[in-house]
Amino acid sequence: MDEALLLDHVAAPASAPTPPASAVARRRKGWRATASFVRHHPLLVLSFAFLALVVVASLAPGLLAPYAPDTAVLNALQQGPSASHWFGTDQLGRDVLSRVVYGTQITLIMGILSTLLAATVGGLVGLVAGYTGGILDTVLMRVSEILLAFPGILLALAIVAAAGPNERDLILAVGIAAMPTYAKLMRNQVHAIRERTYIEASISTGARRRTIMFGHLLPNAYSSLLGLATLGVGINILAGSSLSFLGLGPPPPSPEWGAMVADSAGQIATSWWMALFPGLAIVLTVLAVSVVGQWLRARVDLRSGERAA
Amino acid sequence: MIRYAASKILWGVVVIWGTATVAFVVLRVVPGNPLTLILQGTPTTPQLVHAIDSQFHLNDSILVQYFLYLNALLHGNLGVSIANGQSVGSQIFAVLPATLQLVATATIFGGVLGLALGLVASWTRFRWLDRLIGASNVVLTSIPAFWAGLILLTFFSFSLGWFPAAGNNGFRSIVLPTISLSLPVIAIVAQLIRDAMKEVLLEPYVLAARAKGLSESTVRLRHALRNALGPALTAVGVIVGSLITGAVVVEQVFAREGIGALALRAITEKDFPMVQGVVLVVAAGYVVTNIVTEIVHALVDPRIR
Numbered sequence: 001m002d003e004a005l006l007l008d009h010v011a012a013p014a015s016a017p018t019p020p021a022s023a024v025a026r027r028r029k030g031w032r033a034t035a036s037f038v039r040h041h042p043l044l045v046l047s048f049a050f051l052a053l054v055v056v057a058s059l060a061p062g063l064l065a066p067y068a069p070d071t072a073v074l075n076a077l078q079q080g081p082s083a084s085h086w087f088g089t090d091q092l093g094r095d096v097l098s099r100v101v102y103g104t105q106i107t108l109i110m111g112i113l114s115t116l117l118a119a120t121v122g123g124l125v126g127l128v129a130g131y132t133g134g135i136l137d138t139v140l141m142r143v144s145e146i147l148l149a150f151p152g153i154l155l156a157l158a159i160v161a162a163a164g165p166n167e168r169d170l171i172l173a174v175g176i177a178a179m180p181t182y183a184k185l186m187r188n189q190v191h192a193i194r195e196r197t198y199i200e201a202s203i204s205t206g207a208r209r210r211t212i213m214f215g216h217l218l219p220n221a222y223s224s225l226l227g228l229a230t231l232g233v234g235i236n237i238l239a240g241s242s243l244s245f246l247g248l249g250p251p252p253p254s255p256e257w258g259a260m261v262a263d264s265a266g267q268i269a270t271s272w273w274m275a276l277f278p279g280l281a282i283v284l285t286v287l288a289v290s291v292v293g294q295w296l297r298a299r300v301d302l303r304s305g306e307r308a309a
Numbered sequence: 310m311i312r313y314a315a316s317k318i319l320w321g322v323v324v325i326w327g328t329a330t331v332a333f334v335v336l337r338v339v340p341g342n343p344l345t346l347i348l349q350g351t352p353t354t355p356q357l358v359h360a361i362d363s364q365f366h367l368n369d370s371i372l373v374q375y376f377l378y379l380n381a382l383l384h385g386n387l388g389v390s391i392a393n394g395q396s397v398g399s400q401i402f403a404v405l406p407a408t409l410q411l412v413a414t415a416t417i418f419g420g421v422l423g424l425a426l427g428l429v430a431s432w433t434r435f436r437w438l439d440r441l442i443g444a445s446n447v448v449l450t451s452i453p454a455f456w457a458g459l460i461l462l463t464f465f466s467f468s469l470g471w472f473p474a475a476g477n478n479g480f481r482s483i484v485l486p487t488i489s490l491s492l493p494v495i496a497i498v499a500q501l502i503r504d505a506m507k508e509v510l511l512e513p514y515v516l517a518a519r520a521k522g523l524s525e526s527t528v529r530l531r532h533a534l535r536n537a538l539g540p541a542l543t544a545v546g547v548i549v550g551s552l553i554t555g556a557v558v559v560e561q562v563f564a565r566e567g568i569g570a571l572a573l574r575a576i577t578e579k580d581f582p583m584v585q586g587v588v589l590v591v592a593a594g595y596v597v598t599n600i601v602t603e604i605v606h607a608l609v610d611p612r613i614r
Contacts, residue, residue, distance in 0.1 A: 043444075140490060146327035153554040154572070154588045172556060238453050242558050245455045261456055265562070268459050269467040269474075279456030286451040294447070 044295050047288035053186030054285055057104040067095040069102035069251050078271045088273035090263065096274060100281050104257035107285065110171055110249075110256075111237035117175030118236075119182050119229045123222070126186025131194060131213050139292075141187060142178035156243050167250040174240050178232060187226055189221040234289035241282050257282050314604050321596045326379075328592035332585045334377055337371065359484065382387035387589065388582035397586035405590070408567035411486055411559065412552045419491030420545065423498025427541075427581075432529065441500060451495035454555050458489035458562035474563070476556065486563045490555050494548055498541050505537035512536075539610055546602035550595035 038045050057064050066086075073093035081088045087096035129140040156173035163169050193199065194217065202212055241258030243249055250256050252263070257278040262276030369377070385605065387397040431444040465485060466474040473482045509515065510533055520526045557569030564570075568587060575583035 005373070034361065143327070146324050146331065153557055154591055155335070234451065238451070241457060242453055245453070246558060246561060258453070258455070261459065265459060268463055272463050274367075275456065275459045275463070279460070282453055282456065283448075283451050287448060289452055292448050 006301070021258070022222025028232035043291055043296070045226055047291040050284060050288040051292065054104055054108065054116050054288070057101045058106075058108045061102045061105065063096075065095075065098035065101040066185045067098040069099045069255050070094060078267065078274070080271070087277040088271070090260075090274050091267055091271075096260075096277050099255035099260060100257065100278050103257050103260065103278065103281070106167065106250060106254060106256045107237055107241065107282070110174070110240040111233040113242065114171045114178065114236045115229050115232045117171070118178035118190075118232065119225060121175075122179040123186045123225050126178070126183040126188075127190055127213055127218060127221070129183070130187040130190025131209075131217060133191075141184070144183045147176070148180040153239075153243060153246075158249055164252055167254075170240060170243055174236050174244070177239065178236060181232075182225060182228065186221060186225055189224055190217050193217055194222050223300045224297075227293065227300045230293035230296050231290060232293075232295065235285040237282065237286055237289070310606065313607055317600050317603055321600045324423045324596050325589070328596075329379070329382060329589055330375075332588045334374060336581050336585055349608055363451065383591075387586040390583050391578070391580045393423045397582050400583070401568065401590050403588055404567050404571055407565065408556050408560070409594075411483060411490065411556050411565070411567065412549060414483055414487040414547055415490040415494060415552055415555075416545065417601055418487050419494025419548075420498055420541075422491070423495045423572075424502055424541070425505065426495065426499035428504025428534070429528075430503040431510070439503075442503070446496035446500050447494045453558075454489050454492070455562050456610070457492055458485065461485045461489055482563075482565075484570070486559045486565060489562070490552060494552070494598065497544060497548060501541045501544055502537060505540050507535060509533045509537045519542050533610075542602060542606050542609065546599040549598040549602075553591050553594055 018147075024247030035297075053064075061069075071094065073095075074090065076085070076093045078093075079085060079089045085095050086098065087100060089095055092100070125140055125144070129137040154175050156170065159169050159173050163203045199212065199216055202216055239274050240249065240262075241256070241299075244256045247260045249259055249264065252259065259273050260278035265272065268275055314526070377390075378487060385398065388399060389395070390397050426442050433439055462474055462485065465471045471481075472485050499550045506529070510529075512533075514527060515533055518532045519525075523532075553568070557572060559565070560567040560569035561573065568591065572584065572587045574580075575587065
């Protein structure tokens with residue numbers, strides 16, 4: 001903090017009863033608020049910072065990676081972490097750090113797209129089921145339960161068994177497996193909201209079904225879906241990398257993190273770094289997403305709680 | 310109670326039928342018809358094609374195929390493996406006990422440890438301990454089982470040599486797979502127990518028990534815990550279901566024989582009756598555990614019925 005700021009800080013209470021907030025004071029207030037936020041939510045701030053790093057790595061991996069992801073260096077096979085290769089090299093002499101950085105994009109796309117798919121389709125199903133009620137509601141929810149009983153990994157197995165390992169079907173499988181959770185949540189939210197007076201009012205004024213569903217119910221119900229979706233990105237990254245570990249994801253030489261861990265499994269006794277770092281990348285990313293997701297959800301709950309009161 | 314149980318079981322049958330249908334449809338709408346899948350890599354003769362056609366009824370309409378498939382299922386016939394011509398059912402049931410054993414140990418280990426941690430978190434006077442347990446719960450749910458397994462292997466098998474690295478023989482070989490499979494179970498159970506305990510402890514009957522002069526441990530363990538167990542008990546059904554799929558990954562890491570290894574082999578061999586069979590058996594396992602936990606829950610807590 002510089003001199004002027006300090007002086008301003010000391011002088012402020014002595015000035016006129018309602019001093020016009022100067023730009024400096026406002027900035028200082030903003031800065032202080034930020035500092036207190038950082039102090040009170042250290043984990044959250046760290047998570048945001050890490051996610052920012054992840055986003056940079058996925059958009060511009062070349063900025064962070066010291067080497068190309070698939071350049072094999074034959075005189076540097078399976079070397080441990082060193083100054084020139086922070087995360088060591090793999091059995092083909094590729095730089096593990098660079099591969100982890102380049103793998104970010106695949107992982108992030110997988111997590112986000114599958115969640116988007118699950119939340120959109122699941123949310124729509126839940127919206128229709130919750131608003132329409134009756135037989136359609138029962139049927140849709142029962143189908144969701146069947147899908148919930150259909151284990152996610154096996155759904156992917158079934159799809160990949162015929163189509164062969166690829167990224168698109170992996171995303172599809174993870175997304176479909178996650179759908180029923182969103183459908184159920186949305187349905188219960190809509191079910192609770194549709195009894196409110198404002199919905200009743202708009203029904204009695206002759207509003208169209210579409211207007212009620214998308215104009216009134218959706219805006220009031222989607223916030224809790226958002227919280228779940230944030231957590232869902234983390235869960236889907238875990239699911240997707242597990243499938244990829246089993247060889248059901250993008251084929252080699254893709255630097256997908258789960259596939260990297262699988263590649264290293266045979267060398268684990270001698271070259272621990274090959275498994276440690278890509279796995280750590282998964283753990284930290286999922287952790288950061290979970291922390292942010294839980295914070296978001298708590299905020300959303302707080303707000304909807306206030307609104308309900 | 311019987312009515313409740315009967316309705317649950319009936320619903321379970323419907324779910325299994327639905328899963329069978331999904332498996333049937335998925336394996337037929339995906340690109341590449343079963344015939345080409347079966348014949349991949351093998352020199353094709355008209356006789357062979359005819360034999361496969363008649364075995365899988367590929368010349369009949371899809372609807373006829375579906376009813377033949379359901380009819381076979383009703384007779385407990387899961388079909389014949391393409392890869393080795395043996396019964397799918399007998400191959401699955403030969404390895405099923407190994408997987409079930411792993412799932413059972415992981416459920417028990419995770420449940421007991423989670424219960425203990427949850428109780429400590431709800432009981433402790435120290436806020437930091439409660440927070441520490443809460444934080445480690447988030448960490449535990451962020452760790453992929455395959456990675457946990459490999460890291461455990463590095464330390465306890467390769468460096469320390471305490472446990473065998475692979476296979477299924479005896480108690481020592483199941484310790485590391487159990488731990489890597491149960492990490493999220495510990496976290497989920499601990500969190501559910503902690504939250505439920507915190508809520509239950511505010512109930513008037515807890516105040517009454519305390520006012521009666523009962524010791525704190527009696528109040529918590531005999532009165533509060535019994536009512537706080539509900540959410541955790543319901544969750545166990547879902548957890549066991551997810552553990553069956555988690556076992557697929559863990560079996561791969563530890564080179565254990567089981568449903569997972571069978572399923573993966575079936576995929577690489579494009580053995581679609583086998584994939585279909587595994588999917589069905591796993592889904593049935595999921596449904597049965599859920600029915601059992603729901604009935605147990607209803608027995609413990611009569612308000613549910």
